[in-house]
Amino acid sequence: MTPGTRTWxxxxxxxxxxxxxxVTLCLLFLIAVFMIGxxxxxxxxxxxxxxxxxxxxxxxxxxxxxGSDYLGRDVLxxxxxxxxxTLFLALIITFLSFFAGVFLGFLAAAFGGRADSWxxxxxxxxxxFPALMLALIVINSLGxxxxxxVFTIAFIDMTRVFRVARALAVNIMVMDYVEAAVVRGExxxxxxxxxxxxxxxxxxxxxxxxxxTYAILFISALSFLGLxxxxxxxxxxVMVKENMQAILWGEYTTLYPAFGIALIAISMNVFVDxxxxxxxxxxxxxx
Amino acid sequence: xxxxxxxDPAGDPLLKVRGLDVSVRDKKGREFKIVDGxxxxxxxxxxIALIGESGSGKTTISLGCMGYTRPGxxxxxxxxxxxxxxxxxxxxxxxxxxxxxxxTYVAQSAAASFNGAMxxxxxxxxxxxITGAMSREEALxxxxxxxxxxxxxxxxxxxxxxPHQVSGGQLxxxxxxxxMISDPRLLILDEPTTALDVTTQIEVLxxxxxxxxxxxxxxxxxxxxLSLVAQVADHILVLKDGQMVEYGPTxxxxxxxxxxxxxxxxxxxxxxxxxxxxxxxATAEDAxxxxxxxxxxxxxxxxxxxxxxxxxxxxxxxxxxxxIGESGSGKTTLGRxxxxxxxxxxxxxxxxxxxxxxxxxxxxxxxxxxxxxAFQMADVALNPRxxxxxxxxxxxxxxxGLSQREATKEAARLLERVGLPTDxxxxxxxxxxxxxxxxxxxxxxxxxxxxxxxCDEITSAxxxxxxxxxxxxxxxxxxxxxxxxxxxxxxxxxxxxxSERIAVMRHGRIVAQGPVDQVLQPPCHEYTQLLLNSVPEMxxxxxxxAVVERRKLVAALDNA
Numbered sequence: 001m002t003p004g005t006r007t008w009x010x011x012x013x014x015x016x017x018x019x020x021x022x023v024t025l026c027l028l029f030l031i032a033v034f035m036i037g038x039x040x041x042x043x044x045x046x047x048x049x050x051x052x053x054x055x056x057x058x059x060x061x062x063x064x065x066x067g068s069d070y071l072g073r074d075v076l077x078x079x080x081x082x083x084x085x086t087l088f089l090a091l092i093i094t095f096l097s098f099f100a101g102v103f104l105g106f107l108a109a110a111f112g113g114r115a116d117s118w119x120x121x122x123x124x125x126x127x128x129f130p131a132l133m134l135a136l137i138v139i140n141s142l143g144x145x146x147x148x149x150v151f152t153i154a155f156i157d158m159t160r161v162f163r164v165a166r167a168l169a170v171n172i173m174v175m176d177y178v179e180a181a182v183v184r185g186e187x188x189x190x191x192x193x194x195x196x197x198x199x200x201x202x203x204x205x206x207x208x209x210x211x212x213t214y215a216i217l218f219i220s221a222l223s224f225l226g227l228x229x230x231x232x233x234x235x236x237x238v239m240v241k242e243n244m245q246a247i248l249w250g251e252y253t254t255l256y257p258a259f260g261i262a263l264i265a266i267s268m269n270v271f272v273d274x275x276x277x278x279x280x281x282x283x284x285x286x287x
Numbered sequence: 288x289x290x291x292x293x294x295d296p297a298g299d300p301l302l303k304v305r306g307l308d309v310s311v312r313d314k315k316g317r318e319f320k321i322v323d324g325x326x327x328x329x330x331x332x333x334x335i336a337l338i339g340e341s342g343s344g345k346t347t348i349s350l351g352c353m354g355y356t357r358p359g360x361x362x363x364x365x366x367x368x369x370x371x372x373x374x375x376x377x378x379x380x381x382x383x384x385x386x387x388x389x390x391t392y393v394a395q396s397a398a399a400s401f402n403g404a405m406x407x408x409x410x411x412x413x414x415x416x417i418t419g420a421m422s423r424e425e426a427l428x429x430x431x432x433x434x435x436x437x438x439x440x441x442x443x444x445x446x447x448x449x450p451h452q453v454s455g456g457q458l459x460x461x462x463x464x465x466x467m468i469s470d471p472r473l474l475i476l477d478e479p480t481t482a483l484d485v486t487t488q489i490e491v492l493x494x495x496x497x498x499x500x501x502x503x504x505x506x507x508x509x510x511x512x513l514s515l516v517a518q519v520a521d522h523i524l525v526l527k528d529g530q531m532v533e534y535g536p537t538x539x540x541x542x543x544x545x546x547x548x549x550x551x552x553x554x555x556x557x558x559x560x561x562x563x564x565x566x567x568x569a570t571a572e573d574a575x576x577x578x579x580x581x582x583x584x585x586x587x588x589x590x591x592x593x594x595x596x597x598x599x600x601x602x603x604x605x606x607x608x609x610x611i612g613e614s615g616s617g618k619t620t621l622g623r624x625x626x627x628x629x630x631x632x633x634x635x636x637x638x639x640x641x642x643x644x645x646x647x648x649x650x651x652x653x654x655x656x657x658x659x660x661a662f663q664m665a666d667v668a669l670n671p672r673x674x675x676x677x678x679x680x681x682x683x684x685x686x687x688g689l690s691q692r693e694a695t696k697e698a699a700r701l702l703e704r705v706g707l708p709t710d711x712x713x714x715x716x717x718x719x720x721x722x723x724x725x726x727x728x729x730x731x732x733x734x735x736x737x738x739x740x741x742c743d744e745i746t747s748a749x750x751x752x753x754x755x756x757x758x759x760x761x762x763x764x765x766x767x768x769x770x771x772x773x774x775x776x777x778x779x780x781x782x783x784x785x786s787e788r789i790a791v792m793r794h795g796r797i798v799a800q801g802p803v804d805q806v807l808q809p810p811c812h813e814y815t816q817l818l819l820n821s822v823p824e825m826x827x828x829x830x831x832x833a834v835v836e837r838r839k840l841v842a843a844l845d846n847a
Binding site for chain 1: 330350626627628650652662670671673681682685731735
């Protein structure tokens with residue numbers, strides 16, 4: 001029997017003591033990336049669209065630590081601003097898709113029966129469209145802006161979140177403690193909020209991380225295809241596209257943003273894996 | 288501790304366990320001893336029973352005899368000799384040869400141990416065939432012989448079926464066949480009958496006993512139920528917290544237990560009470576609290592799969608009505624129907640003479656408050672993410688309109704009332720033991736200030752001593768608050784101790800009901816007789832008589 005009660009401070013301390021070196025590294029990297037995104041204007045040495053030289057694809061030097069891009073702008077500064085936009089968009093998209101997906105998924109699970117069947121089949125139909133194709137069609141017909149981009153990707157992501165949230169809630173709805181609340185006479189709202197949600201929180205948090213990674217990759221892919229973020233603003237995907245010719249000149253310019261995308265995605269995955277593993281396979285703490 | 292087995296000079300034992308220690312390491316690297324210095328012997332053809340509550344280390348010891356520990360545990364000292372070899376010193380490949388061939392294991396749940404996609408024969412004969420010990424034909428012939436030894440129906444063909452096509456009791460015996468096919472020298476049975484219905488249990492026990500005797504195998508029988516052990520074991524080793532409490536021949540342990548703990552186990556065993564007390568049953572003038580009138584109900588969209596037929600049941604204020612039957616008899620369905628979790632196709636439920644609506648959502652909050660439901664498994668009936676304070680105060684706020692502050696105060700009082708410390712209010716259910724959780728489960732029902740609590744098998748998952756404490760608590764609460772209970776169980780011994788009236792259910796019907804002494808008094812219904820006959824008696828020759836009697840009764844029931 002564990003003495004005392006569990007508090008969030010205690011949980012946090014316990015979680016920190018469980019961190020492995022690899023996970024710590026990824027977590028620190030993610031924190032750093034978010035800080036860079038949040039404080040980009042104060043960190044970046046030059047402006048986002050500032051043309052500093054006539055030379056394209058300069059190699060790294062003392063003024064421009066990562067060299068210049070195809071228009072002679074500072075790659076490091078654009079990378080910092082690019083991270084800011086990418087993270088900003090990805091966060092909004094993930095929050096939106098989670099809000100809608102979890103709400104609808106829980107609703108479907110709580111009501112069950114015909115409502116659940118209808119919602120799930122409609123969702124399946126949406127899921128069956130290739131995501132990138134769907135996005136291309138919508139954005140092509142509406143024109144690309146932040147609002148269109150955010151809502152399109154959030155909608156597509158929502159279908160994925162719906163499935164996970166519904167499956168989680170269906171499993172929890174059959175537990176005896178939910179039945180105990182039903183037989184007490186509780187309404188659906190109370191059951192969802194107080195009985196289901198607390199038990200779905202950890203897997204949902206992990207899913208949030210995964211969806212966030214997908215959102216980054218998705219935005220980057222759209223930007224790379226020219227349908228995402230529009231110049232002069234840029235995200236990481238745009239930067240990969242803009243500087244592709246650098247390869248021909250033997251410069252690495254286009255690889256910096258590509259590596260940025262990869263590192264963020266990998267770090268997030270490692271962190272999420274750790275989170276899930278911790279929640280599913282807890283060592284016995286009572287003997 | 289007395290070691291009375293020393294005066295048993297029967298040559299060298301087959302299994303010799305000496306000073307076995309098993310430890311587990313927690314997250315911070317601290318070591319805890321969970322099995323401490325266990326020594327015992329088993330002769331060929333002999334059964335030793337390891338008996339104790341959950342957490343006493345009985346399964347850990349039996350696994351240790353196979354040189355295996357669960358993840359996180361390791362054997363820190365001692366020796367396990369099987370014949371001449373020390374099992375603990377063998378390499379993994381050699382151990383793998385030992386396990387499944389010379390030492391075999393029958394797990395508690397056969398249903399979880401069989402692969403549903405393969406025939407039973409394929410699984411029973413797998414080990415000897417893949418190790419090349421037997422040809423496929425030999426193995427199949429051997430399997431059929433074992434099926435017949437285990438008294439399974441149609442031994443030639445039962446192996447061609449898939450696991451879902453046989454009953455739970457049959458599957459448990461088929462698993463024993465799987466364990467016995469390579470003629471092991473040591474058979475380990477881990478609670479092999481716990482998951483079975485009481486009336487099936489004795490058949491399975493009987494065939495296990497016969498098999499062990501006929502094959503001259505040594506066996507370790509792990510259980511928490513002392514009354515079962517008396518039927519199969521030659522020696523008993525009583526365990527508590529990983530330590531030996533008492534060790535000796537069965538006759539001596541059950542007739543003259545030395546240690547207080549063994550005596551407590553004896554007292555709590557599932558035995559019929561010496562005489563059934565006939566409490567002053569409610570008289571006819573008393574207005575009934577709850578009546579179930581002529582109810583038929585079922586599952587499916589149009590309730591076409593009938594689970595309850597023509598049920599009439601009355602519960603008076605302050606009385607306990609036991610509802611008893613095997614799994615599938617409809618006893619839990621009846622409880623769910625009364626509490627409004629399912630509707631009736633015909634008939635109705637009446638509270639104080641007023642008919643209740645079928646479903647929860649149609650009933651008033653006050654009607655709901657008066658009938659509370661206590662679930663069987665407290666570990667899943669309590670939300671693991673809610674503190675006890677919230678679990679207990681919610682019904683008070685929901686039904687009685689208390690403020691959070693008032694409810695918190697009363698929750699603490701309630702915890703005290705069910706025998707738990709008040710500071711438990713800030714704990715989460717997973718931090719509690721099984722018995723403590725069941726107390727919280729009851730406290731939650733009490734929080735509504737109900738008049739009737741439907742208790743669905745609330746003691747079945749508990750160790751015998753803890754179950755007895757819960758029953759005592761139920762009686763105290765009844766005396767104090769004038770509660771009525773509907774006590775649903777498969778255990779006729781328990782129900783006859785605490786009920787004033789009982790109803791016996793079979794196949795969705797009530798086959799007998801009335802005051803407990805009348806229903807259980809001979810001559811009673813054949814099915815009641817069968818249930819009574821299945822309650823073990825604490826004498827070693829009971830099993831053989833019970834099996835003969837059982838077969839007569841089953842035949843009579845089938846003809847009826």
